[in-house]
Amino acid sequence: MAAIGFGTSRLVAMVGLGGALWLLPLVRARGQTNAPALELLISMSQPYVAEPDAARILLHIHNPTPQTLWLYRRAKGKKPPEELVAEENRPVETVGGSTVEVKLQPADAKAAEAVSSPAVGSVLEYVNMPKPRLIKLAAGGDYEETSIVHMQPAMAEGQKAIWGAYQLSVVYGASYSNAEQFQRNLGATLWQGEVASNTISVDLRPPLPDSVGVVSGTSMGPDLQPRGGVRVSLSDEQGQLIDQQVTQGGGRFSFAHLPLVLYWVTGRREAATEDTVTFRHEELTSAAPTVDAQLVLYPPEIYDAKKLVHKPTLVRVFDPGGQPVGGIEIEAIFSNGDVVDDVKGTSGDDGLAVMELLPGRSSVSLKRRGCAEQADRTDVAPGGGVDSFKFVFNCVRK
Numbered sequence: 001m002a003a004i005g006f007g008t009s010r011l012v013a014m015v016g017l018g019g020a021l022w023l024l025p026l027v028r029a030r031g032q033t034n035a036p037a038l039e040l041l042i043s044m045s046q047p048y049v050a051e052p053d054a055a056r057i058l059l060h061i062h063n064p065t066p067q068t069l070w071l072y073r074r075a076k077g078k079k080p081p082e083e084l085v086a087e088e089n090r091p092v093e094t095v096g097g098s099t100v101e102v103k104l105q106p107a108d109a110k111a112a113e114a115v116s117s118p119a120v121g122s123v124l125e126y127v128n129m130p131k132p133r134l135i136k137l138a139a140g141g142d143y144e145e146t147s148i149v150h151m152q153p154a155m156a157e158g159q160k161a162i163w164g165a166y167q168l169s170v171v172y173g174a175s176y177s178n179a180e181q182f183q184r185n186l187g188a189t190l191w192q193g194e195v196a197s198n199t200i201s202v203d204l205r206p207p208l209p210d211s212v213g214v215v216s217g218t219s220m221g222p223d224l225q226p227r228g229g230v231r232v233s234l235s236d237e238q239g240q241l242i243d244q245q246v247t248q249g250g251g252r253f254s255f256a257h258l259p260l261v262l263y264w265v266t267g268r269r270e271a272a273t274e275d276t277v278t279f280r281h282e283e284l285t286s287a288a289p290t291v292d293a294q295l296v297l298y299p300p301e302i303y304d305a306k307k308l309v310h311k312p313t314l315v316r317v318f319d320p321g322g323q324p325v326g327g328i329e330i331e332a333i334f335s336n337g338d339v340v341d342d343v344k345g346t347s348g349d350d351g352l353a354v355m356e357l358l359p360g361r362s363s364v365s366l367k368r369r370g371c372a373e374q375a376d377r378t379d380v381a382p383g384g385g386v387d388s389f390k391f392v393f394n395c396v397r398k
């Protein structure tokens with residue numbers, strides 16, 4: 001594991017791998033123009049990673065600035081920028097979130113010169129329906145998050161894998177289509193930018209000789225036709241994530257070089273805003289070292305709000321004079337005829353409260369002892385990222 005030292009001048013960290021302690025320089029963030037700088041240190045408790053296992057990388061994020069910052073949890077693998085979608089009589093969808101980009105290259109100079117295809121580190125997402133959160137990172141505060149990464153070695157000519165020592169670093173980033181509105185509404189800073197980590201060593205090892213199993217299959221719709229756009233996860237018997245693939249138009253997926261044990265195969269639609277998870281239990285044996293699984297994704301019937309993806313939302317309550325008000329009980333009720341969602345929160349001394357709300361309109365009530373209840377509303381925009389709302393609480397004595 002790691003012991004972290006965040007100082008005000010030169011920053012270093014002691015990382016213990018394989019019983020040894022290494023003194024590593026801590027890389028300071030370079031965010032977007034005028035973006036507050038973060039500091040990022042990564043560490044791993046496992047000294048090597050053998051195919052097909054994934055690595056668990058701990059991200060240590062430090063806020064050296066004198067202001068509170070807000071982060072989006074959890075970070076996903078970096079993808080091409082999303083486009084904003086506008087429809088008639090519908091607000092523009094918001095996009096955004098935090099990302100982790102993995103940098104991986106052979107440590108040996110000769111091996112690096114022989115590379116014909118670069119090494120790849122893929123950030124794996126959690127198997128179940130996403131549950132994004134907003135994290136408050138106070139001035140001088142720290143936050144830790146684990147990224148699960150599947151690493152593929154670089155290839156030399158002739159598609160020969162280059163195993164051995166690699167240098168690993170990551171770039172943690174965030175971007176939001178409505179960050180400026182967030183700042184204007186609340187006077188709160190939603191962190192955007194990029195920060196590069198320190199570099200650590202990792203030993204990539206080939207599969208064991210007896211790892212000959214294969215789990216493959218097809219993701220299908222209710223008509224039993226192949227379905228693309230499904231994130232298929234492979235986990236071990238204890239539920240530890242090993243690898244993932246997103247199916248294309250043919251719906252095919254395949255995981256190879258597997259030990260002959262029991263596995264969970266799970267699928268969920270990538271763009272779904274509701275719980276679409278389906279799973280199979282598959283066992284590989286010497287008599288049956290390969291399986292061909294069918295993952296059928298039926299249209300979900302959702303009557304429970306917990307099965308819908310909520311959007312992280314920050315609200316702030318002010319008094320008529322523009323001062324933040326704490327201790328205000330906030331209740332947001334959403335109803336679309338099938339689903340009713342009742343979310344409650346209380347504003348802190350800074351007037352802020354974090355609430356996970358469903359996109360669409362919610363009726364809001366603001367309460368404080370001795371004051372009449374005040375009615376308001378939120379119109380949470382569709383899409384990803386975050387949303388923000390400002391309320392003015394006029395206390396009318398009962």
